[in-house]
């Protein structure tokens with residue numbers, strides 16, 4: 001229904017790619033998205049070789065790709081070889097300089113996706129030879145730079161790509177939660193979308209039912225961009241990155257008071273660890289983007305793909321009559 005340069009290049013039915021969400025995007029979710037006609041990416045995240053091997057094995061027979069947190073991959077570069085041994089449909093690099101890893105990916109004949117948050121990062125992704133640039137606005141769940149919104153970043157990067165490297169494809173990311181978001185991203189010049197939050201809230205995601213119920217109850221005002229959970233988890237994120245997640249008692253207490261959090265780290269880390277075990281989301285982190293307000297049900301990932309594609313096609317005047325497209 002929605003044929004784009006992305007669907008043609010990857011031989012997929014819908015221009016919808018699953019974000020490689022650390023641990024959330026395991027084989028179960030990635031294969032469900034691919035089976036429904038999108039493209040699933042396993043979340044290599046901070047890098048756990050055993051987890052990655054297990055998920056690739058579980059996905060065997062279905063075309064899936066894999067994504068890495070680049071600054072973390074730089075500390076465990078062997079993980080890229082591990083991923084490439086499995087013949088991934090794509091490798092996505094986010095959060096860091098893609099240049100050192102671009103050659104191995106591309107010489108393995110694997111399409112390279114680079115997630116960027118600014119025009120400057122988009123230029124560097126093109127310099128590195130990205131086959132697909134993913135322009136992520138600050139609405140997105142999870143990490144990013146957060147200085148740009150999807151609505152302006154996507155057309156900015158679309159113009160840059162058209163001038164500098166017209167064969168490079170572009171995905172819009174950040175706040176794309178339903179057919180309206182997909183239609184908008186295509187209208188802004190993207191060839192498809194990368195979706196995180198909406199797939200986090202599906203039956204196949206590696207997220208607990210309790211966390212999902214908590215998120216479904218939240219609206220789009222309920223998120224915040226912050227570094228407090230990176231501090232309390234002692235994750236070494238480069239200074240320009242922070243992450244969007246649900247606001248709660250913990251973020252209300254510490255956001256804006258990071259030096260004090262540093263000073264109270266042992267107690268705060270103990271409180272945080274206990275809350276994670278108890279799934280107490282007043283203190284534990286729950287990573288979703290602004291699009292969480294549009295998530296009203298936990299459904300199979302395939303339904304998300306089909307609904308999003310069908311509704312976007314209707315909105316763009318390329319689909320079946322409105323009534324039929326919106327049901328189911």
Ligand SMILES: Cc1cc2nc3c(=O)[nH]c(=O)nc-3n(C[C@H](O)[C@H](O)[C@H](O)COP(=O)(O)O)c2cc1C
Pocket residue numbers: 019020021022024043044045046067068069093094115136139140141142143173174175176194195196197198200287288289290291
């Ligand atoms: C729970 C969660 C975990 C994420 N983990 C990663 C990750 O490990 N690597 C990555 O490149 N992006 C990660 N992201 C960001 C996504 O790649 C993507 O940019 C984002 O989800 C898009 O915005 P949306 O959440 O509004 O769809 C994560 C996002 C979420 C919601």
